[in-house]
Amino acid sequence: MSAIGIVGLGAMGLPMAETLSGAGFDVIGFDTDAARRAMFPRAVDDLAGLAGCGSVVLSLPNDTIVTAVVETLTNTLAAGAVIIDTSTVAPETTRTLSAHAAASSVGYVDAPVSGGAQGAAAGSLLVMAGGEADALTKAQPVLDAIARTVVACGGPGAGNVVKLINNMLCAGQLVLAGEALRMAAAGGVTPDDLLDAVNAGSGRSAVTEVNLPRWVLSGAFDSAFTMGLMSKDVALAENLEGAGSVAQGVAARWRSALARIGPDDDFNRIVEVDPE
Helix, strand or coil: CCCCCEEECCCCCHHHHHHHHEEEEEEEECEEEEEEHHCCEECCCHHHHHCCEEEEEECCCCCCHHHHHHHHHCCCCCCCCCCECCCCHHHHHHHHHHHHHCCCCCCCEECEECHHHHHHHHHEEEEEEEEEEEHHHHHHHHHHHHHHEEEEEEEEHHHHHHHHHHHHHHHHHHHHHHHHHHHHCCCCCCCHHHHHHHHCCCCHHHHHHHHHHHHHHCCCCCCCHHHHHHHHHHHHHHCCCCCCHHHHHHHHHHHHHHHHHCCCCCCHHHHHCCCC
Protein backbone atom coordinates (compact mmCIF):
# COMPACT_ATOMS: atom_id res chain seq x y z
CA MET A 1 0.00 0.00 0.00
CA SER A 2 1.22 3.51 -0.80
CA ALA A 3 2.49 5.68 2.02
CA ILE A 4 0.10 7.87 3.99
CA GLY A 5 0.97 11.50 4.54
CA ILE A 6 -0.06 13.44 7.62
CA VAL A 7 -0.06 17.24 7.39
CA GLY A 8 -0.25 18.87 10.81
CA LEU A 9 1.50 17.08 13.69
CA GLY A 10 -0.35 18.89 16.45
CA ALA A 11 -2.55 17.68 19.29
CA MET A 12 -4.63 15.52 16.93
CA GLY A 13 -2.37 14.95 13.94
CA LEU A 14 0.57 13.50 15.85
CA PRO A 15 -1.41 10.79 17.69
CA MET A 16 -3.23 9.95 14.45
CA ALA A 17 0.14 9.54 12.72
CA GLU A 18 1.34 7.32 15.55
CA THR A 19 -1.85 5.26 15.47
CA LEU A 20 -1.55 4.70 11.72
CA SER A 21 2.10 3.74 12.10
CA GLY A 22 1.17 1.31 14.86
CA ALA A 23 -1.43 -0.25 12.55
CA GLY A 24 1.32 -1.07 10.06
CA PHE A 25 0.95 1.80 7.60
CA ASP A 26 3.96 3.58 6.11
CA VAL A 27 3.39 7.12 7.40
CA ILE A 28 5.20 10.31 6.44
CA GLY A 29 4.54 13.43 8.50
CA PHE A 30 4.83 17.15 7.83
CA ASP A 31 4.38 20.24 9.97
CA THR A 32 5.59 23.80 9.45
CA ASP A 33 6.97 23.72 13.03
CA ALA A 34 10.37 22.01 13.16
CA ALA A 35 9.79 21.09 16.81
CA ARG A 36 6.63 19.19 15.87
CA ARG A 37 8.42 17.47 13.00
CA ALA A 38 11.07 16.30 15.46
CA MET A 39 8.38 14.45 17.42
CA PHE A 40 7.63 12.08 14.53
CA PRO A 41 10.42 9.76 13.35
CA ARG A 42 9.57 10.00 9.66
CA ALA A 43 8.85 13.65 8.95
CA VAL A 44 9.74 15.69 5.87
CA ASP A 45 10.61 19.36 5.59
CA ASP A 46 8.01 20.37 2.98
CA LEU A 47 4.86 19.19 1.24
CA ALA A 48 6.87 18.04 -1.78
CA GLY A 49 8.08 15.18 0.40
CA LEU A 50 4.55 13.72 0.29
CA ALA A 51 4.47 13.42 -3.51
CA GLY A 52 4.52 9.63 -3.50
CA CYS A 53 1.70 9.20 -0.98
CA GLY A 54 -1.53 7.53 -2.05
CA SER A 55 -3.47 9.35 0.63
CA VAL A 56 -2.79 12.44 2.73
CA VAL A 57 -4.54 13.20 6.01
CA LEU A 58 -4.89 16.85 7.02
CA SER A 59 -5.22 17.97 10.65
CA LEU A 60 -5.16 21.76 10.46
CA PRO A 61 -6.69 24.66 12.42
CA ASN A 62 -8.69 26.71 9.92
CA ASP A 63 -10.02 27.21 6.39
CA THR A 64 -7.19 29.47 5.23
CA ILE A 65 -4.46 26.98 6.07
CA VAL A 66 -6.42 24.02 4.70
CA THR A 67 -6.98 25.87 1.42
CA ALA A 68 -3.30 26.74 1.03
CA VAL A 69 -2.20 23.16 1.76
CA VAL A 70 -4.73 21.58 -0.60
CA GLU A 71 -3.81 23.92 -3.44
CA THR A 72 -0.19 22.81 -3.06
CA LEU A 73 -1.02 19.12 -2.67
CA THR A 74 -3.16 18.96 -5.81
CA ASN A 75 -0.08 20.04 -7.77
CA THR A 76 2.07 17.51 -5.88
CA LEU A 77 0.10 14.26 -5.63
CA ALA A 78 -0.33 11.75 -8.44
CA ALA A 79 -3.70 11.21 -10.10
CA GLY A 80 -5.76 8.75 -8.08
CA ALA A 81 -4.52 9.90 -4.68
CA VAL A 82 -7.02 11.02 -2.04
CA ILE A 83 -6.90 13.89 0.45
CA ILE A 84 -8.62 13.16 3.77
CA ASP A 85 -9.29 16.37 5.68
CA THR A 86 -9.96 15.79 9.38
CA SER A 87 -9.98 19.54 10.05
CA THR A 88 -13.24 21.32 10.85
CA VAL A 89 -13.93 23.96 8.20
CA ALA A 90 -16.90 25.57 6.46
CA PRO A 91 -18.78 23.18 4.16
CA GLU A 92 -18.42 25.72 1.34
CA THR A 93 -14.63 25.51 1.71
CA THR A 94 -14.78 21.73 1.46
CA ARG A 95 -16.95 21.79 -1.65
CA THR A 96 -14.65 24.27 -3.38
CA LEU A 97 -11.55 22.24 -2.52
CA SER A 98 -13.19 18.97 -3.53
CA ALA A 99 -13.90 20.39 -6.99
CA HIS A 100 -10.37 21.79 -7.17
CA ALA A 101 -8.88 18.40 -6.31
CA ALA A 102 -11.12 16.61 -8.80
CA ALA A 103 -9.72 18.80 -11.59
CA SER A 104 -6.35 17.14 -10.85
CA SER A 105 -7.93 13.66 -10.54
CA VAL A 106 -7.34 13.70 -6.78
CA GLY A 107 -10.11 12.50 -4.49
CA TYR A 108 -11.25 14.55 -1.51
CA VAL A 109 -13.01 13.51 1.70
CA ASP A 110 -14.04 15.85 4.49
CA ALA A 111 -13.64 13.68 7.59
CA PRO A 112 -13.85 15.85 10.71
CA VAL A 113 -13.49 13.87 13.91
CA SER A 114 -14.76 13.74 17.47
CA GLY A 115 -13.03 12.05 20.38
CA GLY A 116 -10.07 14.31 21.12
CA ALA A 117 -6.41 13.49 21.40
CA GLN A 118 -7.14 10.42 23.51
CA GLY A 119 -9.38 9.02 20.80
CA ALA A 120 -6.75 9.75 18.16
CA ALA A 121 -4.13 7.89 20.19
CA ALA A 122 -6.45 4.93 20.79
CA GLY A 123 -7.79 4.75 17.23
CA SER A 124 -11.29 5.27 18.61
CA LEU A 125 -12.40 8.51 16.97
CA LEU A 126 -15.81 9.16 15.49
CA VAL A 127 -15.41 10.25 11.86
CA MET A 128 -18.17 12.20 10.12
CA ALA A 129 -17.34 11.73 6.45
CA GLY A 130 -18.47 13.50 3.31
CA GLY A 131 -17.36 12.98 -0.26
CA GLU A 132 -17.93 11.21 -3.55
CA ALA A 133 -18.34 7.44 -3.31
CA ASP A 134 -15.01 6.56 -4.97
CA ALA A 135 -13.07 8.93 -2.70
CA LEU A 136 -14.76 7.52 0.38
CA THR A 137 -13.87 3.99 -0.72
CA LYS A 138 -10.20 4.93 -1.13
CA ALA A 139 -10.18 6.66 2.25
CA GLN A 140 -11.91 3.84 4.15
CA PRO A 141 -8.82 1.83 5.22
CA VAL A 142 -7.20 4.95 6.68
CA LEU A 143 -10.39 6.02 8.44
CA ASP A 144 -10.98 2.54 9.85
CA ALA A 145 -7.51 2.63 11.44
CA ILE A 146 -8.14 5.85 13.37
CA ALA A 147 -11.83 5.44 14.17
CA ARG A 148 -14.20 3.27 16.14
CA THR A 149 -17.05 4.54 13.96
CA VAL A 150 -17.13 6.09 10.49
CA VAL A 151 -20.45 7.66 9.51
CA ALA A 152 -20.89 8.47 5.83
CA CYS A 153 -22.95 11.67 5.98
CA GLY A 154 -23.36 12.45 2.25
CA GLY A 155 -21.52 14.26 -0.50
CA PRO A 156 -18.70 16.82 -0.25
CA GLY A 157 -19.18 19.11 2.73
CA ALA A 158 -21.69 16.86 4.52
CA GLY A 159 -19.13 15.72 7.07
CA ASN A 160 -18.44 19.30 8.08
CA VAL A 161 -22.14 20.14 8.28
CA VAL A 162 -22.61 17.31 10.77
CA LYS A 163 -19.43 18.15 12.74
CA LEU A 164 -20.41 21.82 13.09
CA ILE A 165 -23.88 20.84 14.29
CA ASN A 166 -22.31 18.41 16.76
CA ASN A 167 -20.01 21.10 18.13
CA MET A 168 -22.83 23.64 18.35
CA LEU A 169 -24.80 21.15 20.44
CA CYS A 170 -21.79 20.56 22.70
CA ALA A 171 -21.12 24.31 22.98
CA GLY A 172 -24.73 25.00 23.91
CA GLN A 173 -24.80 22.20 26.46
CA LEU A 174 -21.65 23.61 28.11
CA VAL A 175 -23.31 27.01 28.44
CA LEU A 176 -26.33 25.36 30.06
CA ALA A 177 -24.11 23.19 32.26
CA GLY A 178 -22.38 26.27 33.65
CA GLU A 179 -25.74 27.79 34.53
CA ALA A 180 -26.90 24.48 36.03
CA LEU A 181 -23.86 24.39 38.32
CA ARG A 182 -24.54 27.96 39.47
CA MET A 183 -28.23 27.21 40.08
CA ALA A 184 -27.33 24.10 42.07
CA ALA A 185 -24.81 26.02 44.20
CA ALA A 186 -27.36 28.75 44.91
CA GLY A 187 -29.81 26.08 46.03
CA GLY A 188 -27.32 24.37 48.32
CA VAL A 189 -26.72 21.34 46.06
CA THR A 190 -23.20 20.06 45.44
CA PRO A 191 -21.97 19.45 41.88
CA ASP A 192 -21.53 15.73 42.60
CA ASP A 193 -25.09 15.36 43.88
CA LEU A 194 -26.39 17.33 40.90
CA LEU A 195 -24.61 15.05 38.42
CA ASP A 196 -25.65 11.88 40.23
CA ALA A 197 -29.25 12.87 39.64
CA VAL A 198 -29.00 14.48 36.21
CA ASN A 199 -26.97 11.62 34.75
CA ALA A 200 -29.65 9.18 35.85
CA GLY A 201 -32.36 11.34 34.29
CA SER A 202 -33.47 12.89 31.03
CA GLY A 203 -31.23 15.96 31.37
CA ARG A 204 -28.01 14.02 30.89
CA SER A 205 -25.66 14.62 27.96
CA ALA A 206 -22.06 13.95 27.00
CA VAL A 207 -21.23 17.24 28.73
CA THR A 208 -22.70 16.15 32.07
CA GLU A 209 -21.44 12.57 31.75
CA VAL A 210 -17.92 13.29 30.46
CA ASN A 211 -16.88 16.96 30.31
CA LEU A 212 -17.97 18.02 33.77
CA PRO A 213 -16.45 15.16 35.78
CA ARG A 214 -13.33 14.68 33.65
CA TRP A 215 -12.27 18.25 32.90
CA VAL A 216 -14.29 20.70 35.00
CA LEU A 217 -15.00 19.34 38.48
CA SER A 218 -11.58 17.69 38.53
CA GLY A 219 -10.00 21.08 37.83
CA ALA A 220 -7.92 19.49 35.04
CA PHE A 221 -9.12 21.58 32.09
CA ASP A 222 -6.77 19.64 29.83
CA SER A 223 -9.00 18.33 27.04
CA ALA A 224 -6.49 19.57 24.39
CA PHE A 225 -9.29 21.52 22.67
CA THR A 226 -9.15 25.28 23.08
CA MET A 227 -11.60 28.14 23.47
CA GLY A 228 -10.33 29.53 20.18
CA LEU A 229 -11.04 26.35 18.23
CA MET A 230 -14.51 25.80 19.68
CA SER A 231 -15.39 29.46 19.16
CA LYS A 232 -14.31 29.16 15.52
CA ASP A 233 -16.52 26.09 15.05
CA VAL A 234 -19.50 27.76 16.75
CA ALA A 235 -19.14 30.79 14.48
CA LEU A 236 -19.14 28.51 11.43
CA ALA A 237 -22.18 26.62 12.74
CA GLU A 238 -24.04 29.88 13.35
CA ASN A 239 -23.80 30.57 9.63
CA LEU A 240 -25.14 27.21 8.46
CA GLU A 241 -28.38 27.38 6.52
CA GLY A 242 -31.23 26.72 8.94
CA ALA A 243 -29.48 28.12 12.02
CA GLY A 244 -31.85 30.20 14.13
CA SER A 245 -32.07 32.29 17.26
CA VAL A 246 -30.89 29.58 19.65
CA ALA A 247 -27.71 28.97 17.66
CA GLN A 248 -27.18 32.71 17.45
CA GLY A 249 -27.58 33.05 21.21
CA VAL A 250 -25.07 30.27 21.87
CA ALA A 251 -22.60 31.85 19.45
CA ALA A 252 -22.99 35.23 21.17
CA ARG A 253 -22.20 33.65 24.56
CA TRP A 254 -19.07 32.02 23.11
CA ARG A 255 -17.88 35.29 21.56
CA SER A 256 -18.28 37.01 24.90
CA ALA A 257 -16.50 34.23 26.77
CA LEU A 258 -13.67 34.14 24.24
CA ALA A 259 -13.05 37.85 24.77
CA ARG A 260 -12.88 37.32 28.54
CA ILE A 261 -10.90 34.05 28.68
CA GLY A 262 -8.76 34.20 25.55
CA PRO A 263 -8.26 31.65 22.77
CA ASP A 264 -5.63 29.38 24.32
CA ASP A 265 -7.39 28.10 27.43
CA ASP A 266 -9.39 24.88 27.54
CA PHE A 267 -12.83 25.19 25.98
CA ASN A 268 -14.52 23.74 29.06
CA ARG A 269 -13.63 26.95 30.93
CA ILE A 270 -16.79 28.50 29.54
CA VAL A 271 -18.73 26.90 32.39
CA GLU A 272 -16.94 29.30 34.74
CA VAL A 273 -18.04 32.41 32.85
CA ASP A 274 -21.13 34.16 34.18
CA PRO A 275 -23.30 35.81 31.53
CA GLU A 276 -22.68 39.54 31.20
